[in-house]
Amino acid sequence: MRYEEWNKISRIASRKSLWMLHFCTGCGAVELPPVMTSRYDMERFGMGPMATPRQADVLLITGYLTVKTLKRVVNVYEQMQSPKYVISFGSCPINGGMYWDSYNTVKRLDRYLPVDVYVGGCMPRPEGVMNAFLELMKLIDEGKARGWEKYQKYYEQYKRNQKMAFGFERGKNEGD
Amino acid sequence: MVDFLIKIAVIALYTTIAMLVGILFMGIGRKIVARVHNRVGPPVYQGFIDIAKLLTKKTNISHGWIYDLALLFSLTGIILTILFLPIGGVKLLGTEGDAFLVLYLLAIPALGFALGAGASGNPNAAIGVMRALVMMLSYELPFVITMIALMIYYDTSSIAQIVELQRARWAIMIPPFMLAAAVADMALQGMLMEAPFDIPTAPHEIASGPMAEFGGKHLGSLMLYKAGTIVAYTTLFVDLFLGGGVVMHDGSILSYIVNFAVWFLLILLIFTLSLLINASFPRFRIEQAFKFYWKYEALLAFISLIWVYLMVIS
Numbered sequence: 266m267r268y269e270e271w272n273k274i275s276r277i278a279s280r281k282s283l284w285m286l287h288f289c290t291g292c293g294a295v296e297l298p299p300v301m302t303s304r305y306d307m308e309r310f311g312m313g314p315m316a317t318p319r320q321a322d323v324l325l326i327t328g329y330l331t332v333k334t335l336k337r338v339v340n341v342y343e344q345m346q347s348p349k350y351v352i353s354f355g356s357c358p359i360n361g362g363m364y365w366d367s368y369n370t371v372k373r374l375d376r377y378l379p380v381d382v383y384v385g386g387c388m389p390r391p392e393g394v395m396n397a398f399l400e401l402m403k404l405i406d407e408g409k410a411r412g413w414e415k416y417q418k419y420y421e422q423y424k425r426n427q428k429m430a431f432g433f434e435r436g437k438n439e440g441d
Numbered sequence: 442m443v444d445f446l447i448k449i450a451v452i453a454l455y456t457t458i459a460m461l462v463g464i465l466f467m468g469i470g471r472k473i474v475a476r477v478h479n480r481v482g483p484p485v486y487q488g489f490i491d492i493a494k495l496l497t498k499k500t501n502i503s504h505g506w507i508y509d510l511a512l513l514f515s516l517t518g519i520i521l522t523i524l525f526l527p528i529g530g531v532k533l534l535g536t537e538g539d540a541f542l543v544l545y546l547l548a549i550p551a552l553g554f555a556l557g558a559g560a561s562g563n564p565n566a567a568i569g570v571m572r573a574l575v576m577m578l579s580y581e582l583p584f585v586i587t588m589i590a591l592m593i594y595y596d597t598s599s600i601a602q603i604v605e606l607q608r609a610r611w612a613i614m615i616p617p618f619m620l621a622a623a624v625a626d627m628a629l630q631g632m633l634m635e636a637p638f639d640i641p642t643a644p645h646e647i648a649s650g651p652m653a654e655f656g657g658k659h660l661g662s663l664m665l666y667k668a669g670t671i672v673a674y675t676t677l678f679v680d681l682f683l684g685g686g687v688v689m690h691d692g693s694i695l696s697y698i699v700n701f702a703v704w705f706l707l708i709l710l711i712f713t714l715s716l717l718i719n720a721s722f723p724r725f726r727i728e729q730a731f732k733f734y735w736k737y738e739a740l741l742a743f744i745s746l747i748w749v750y751l752m753v754i755s
Contacts, residue, residue, distance in 0.1 A: 275497035281490045306480040308471070311487050316649035319502070319656030346657040347499040
């Protein structure tokens with residue numbers, strides 16, 4: 266019971282102070298400056314950009330990922346301290362988007378990293394991005410943003426998928 | 442025995458209040474910078490939320506025992522510094538000659554911070570630590586000269602006594618100390634690592650420098666240390682030039698409260714000034730900062746020192 270209460274305090278605190286690390290691949294990075302600066306001002310919600318993965322809570326995947334960048338993203342994600350969350354921008358991490366038939370682009374990010382919130386669109390407007398942040402805060406408050414627990418629980422499966430994408434193991438072709 | 446216990450209780454109370462004020466100031470600071478940027482900004486209690494979040498993180502990566510202990514080292518150092526400074530005219534641990542002691546104590550937390558960052562093994566942290574130490578070397582020369590000027594004028598090396606002797610008029614109202622206060626304020630800018638002297642922790646150039654590998658509870662204690670430094674450095678400035686915020690001398694309960702409130706307002710004023718400079722300037726490179734302090738600031742500080750010396754001997 267006391268552990269639950271402690272978790273609740275932790276959730277309230279982490280909801281109100283999400284520090285983000287934007288992994289600027291693709292075109293989504295350009296949507297972030299208006300969100301950070303005076304037009305939309307995400308600092309109202311205690312959010313802010315951070316310099317290194319160790320300090321950050323939210324990883325923003327801003328656009329498509331090639332297999333090469335996926336390696337780096339996985340490294341960055343594993344350096345972050347739990348509880349940690351992932352937001353993916355645009356349609357590319359959902360189903361490949363306009364890179365649906367590309368040979369070196371990751372089609373479904375969800376197979377390699379646990380994504381908490383998706384923002385659809387190509388690219389989403391800053392309003393959409395803000396909406397995603399608010400949605401993530403709501404999920405954290407309800408205790409539903411459990412991507413990092415999922416990653417720990419199904420670590421073997423995630424690793425297997427990642428290795429398959431990197432080509433360490435012969436297996437089914439990535440992305441179908 | 443009872444006196445001893447009361448003293449310990451008072452020290453604990455003052456430390457807690459000082460840390461709470463420091464954490465509050467971090468939030469106020471972000472709010473002020475946001476208003477300068479024409480943004481709404483976070484709530485003023487954001488510092489408390491940030492620290493609560495960092496201290497309740499589920500995983501905390503350690504890079505060895507030096508990394509863990511160095512944080513305690515710097516946190517203890519900054520708390521000790523606060524205890525040697527009169528807050529609102531109340532002397533806690535101050536003794537004769539504590540102005541020199543405080544100068545040494547101010548170096549301890551920064552060295553602890555450097556030790557922790559060095560133990561993390563990140564190359565960005567190593568560059569940041571080197572820059573922070575060069576910065577420390579730079580701002581200490583003009584600051585020490587202004588402190589020597591004060592010591593010569595008031596003929597004492599006790600900070601509590603300097604505060605006491607400013608009863609009639611604050612040091613900043615005496616002409617040579619106006620110059621000295623301007624120099625010390627720019628030195629304060631370097632101590633607080635605000636722009637234009639924030640190159641040691643520049644987030645874009647060297648990935649926040651010494652903090653690069655800190656996360657979770659370690660970053661939380663680092664933020665507590667940062668909160669402590671804000672209070673310690675601004676209080677040092679207020680004690681030296683603004684009479685420590687002492688306006689009532691009769692020793693009643695009311696005078697303690699009033700002095701404390703005035704101290705709070707004065708350090709808020711000094712901190713706001715520092716933030717306004719921070720929000721309106723880009724950052725110096727490290728050799729530019731060094732040149733600024735050793736060439737211009739040190740010269741001005743030296744002029745004020747000679748001026749004070751001539752006033753004293755005439």
